[in-house]
Amino acid sequence: MRFIETWIQATVAATRDLTPGIREFLLRPDGAPASRYPVGSHIQVGVTIDGRPATRFYSLVGEAGAEGYRIAVRRAPDSRGGSRYMWSLAPGARLAITLPASLVELDWIRRHFCLIAGGIGITPILGAAQALARRNADVTLHYAVRSRGDAAYLNELQVLLGDRLIVHAADEGRRLDLGAAFATLPQQAMTLFCGPMRMLDAARHAWQAAGRPITDLRYETFGSSGSLPTESFRVRLKQENVELVIPHDRSMLDVLNAAGHEVMSDCRRGECGVCALDVIEVDGEIDHRDVFFSDQQRCDSHKICACVSRARGTITVDTLHRADAT
Ligand SMILES: Cc1cc2nc3c(=O)[nH]c(=O)nc-3n(C[C@H](O)[C@H](O)[C@H](O)COP(=O)(O)OP(=O)(O)OC[C@H]3O[C@@H](n4cnc5c(N)ncnc54)[C@H](O)[C@@H]3O)c2cc1C
Known part of the structure; x- marks a missing residue:
């Protein structure tokens, strides 16, 4: 990629x-x-x-x-x-x-689509709703927001989709039940999701629990604020007598590269895995903020995506960069 x-x-x-x-x-x-x-x-x-x-x-x-x-x-x-x-x-x-780039692809020959947006995640979903409505596809949009006043493009979507737009406004006590939403879908349906990372994790679990192929759940995510507060942490490099501080406002990838440790990267959003580093030791806790690793890999914490993931305490990693290599 x-x-x-x-x-x-x-x-x-x-x-x-x-x-x-x-x-x-x-x-x-x-x-x-x-x-x-x-x-x-x-x-x-x-x-x-x-x-x-x-x-x-x-x-x-x-x-x-x-x-x-x-x-x-x-x-x-x-x-x-x-x-x-x-x-x-x-x-x-x-x-x-x-210029525009895309990693999210819809399978346009399907007949049934479920769109799910959480908050600002509506931005890529609006175009999909327009394109699918124009093709007369069977499409339902679940739009989860804190309140209707926080919901961008609500009027446009109401005109476009009518009762196929379902607004789940938390302040009205209407929370999105992903399991129930997926249970009503025809088996060949495809879902396009965009929302916060925790909601994406819930969607992936509900989708798999409903016995649906994971490839039929397509998603975009805007990055995660993680499960730990965004604070500074320390990174030690294996085989080098170096300890770096990653301040709260910089990524591990940027700090390592600025210090001359040459970590390769590509997407810089935790999706491609190019910047993944081997984790040798964790004195604290890793906050995985990528969507590249599986739940099991995140739990094992043998690797970390340097572009988005963070930690509490000190971690020791191997960048595979050897200063004396020819
Ligand atoms: C493909 C894609 C599409 C996007 N589309 C939109 C969109 O349509 N609309 C939109 O508003 N945003 C979108 N975003 C998010 C956008 O790129 C920015 O992240 C967002 O505007 C916030 O930027 P910021 O600098 O204000 O906040 P950031 O500083 O990036 O903070 C965002 C979150 O990350 C946490 N954070 C703070 N510091 C760090 C750090 N050092 N490392 C990691 N996390 C940290 C914060 O706690 C905060 O919750 C998209 C992102 C992607 C990847």
Whole structure:
């Protein structure tokens, strides 16, 4: 798997507040119309955090349109600042973005689809709902939110799907029962999911408990805040007398590379496993935030995805980099 990144320049053409915490941005690329893309695609955006360049991924909202790329950004409290930077942008602002890429593929010849969105996870799901409704597929969307006031694109979805949109608003006491949702699906149905990692874990378990092939559950995840607080931790390198501190606002991958330890990486979102390192010893606890390893592998903790996963305490890893190797 290789993620090819082509960076281009774009301008913020318009912004629109969808909810108090979610803002939509229309990005117009320089010089050429927006490329066509399959639903479920995302772009990367160059952001500035504490004066340093960084990138953040954003799903493209809705089907491709000539007017530009539409993204919607949730303002993340307790964050390193990527979404805060996005929210600081006004129409006319200039940005570097990548051309769209996608890892989520729907099997369009199926007849029955279940879409599941948790919160801001609605962004890649909206385009899928539009495309499936246009094809007259049998599609139901379960949309889990804290309250209807937090639900972006609710009106558009109601018009599009009518009673095939089921809103599970926590403040109305309507929590999504994944087991019940999957039990009503025809056996050949495919599910597309986007939501927080804990909800994804629950969906994977419910899907398998319902006796369905795991390949029929497709998903996108936006990264995980993990199960432990995001704090600094220490990494020791096997065979080298080196101990590094990973601060709360940097990844293990970035710190290792900045210190010259050459860890290979690709997706940088815990999906491809290219940056996985051997774990030699754990004095504390590992907080696996990837979607690459199985439950059993996470439990065994013999490896860690350096791009997203973190720890409490000190871990010893083997980067396989040998300074004296020729
Ligand atoms: C494919 C894809 C599509 C996405 N689409 C969207 C979208 O449509 N809309 C949207 O709003 N977001 C989307 N995201 C998430 C987005 O890229 C950003 O992560 C989000 O905007 C938050 O950025 P931030 O810098 O404000 O927060 P971050 O600092 O990235 O914080 C996000 C979470 O990670 C935790 N965290 C903080 N520091 C660290 C650290 N050092 N290492 C690991 N975790 C940490 C925080 O506790 C917080 O809960 C998508 C992500 C991916 C991978």
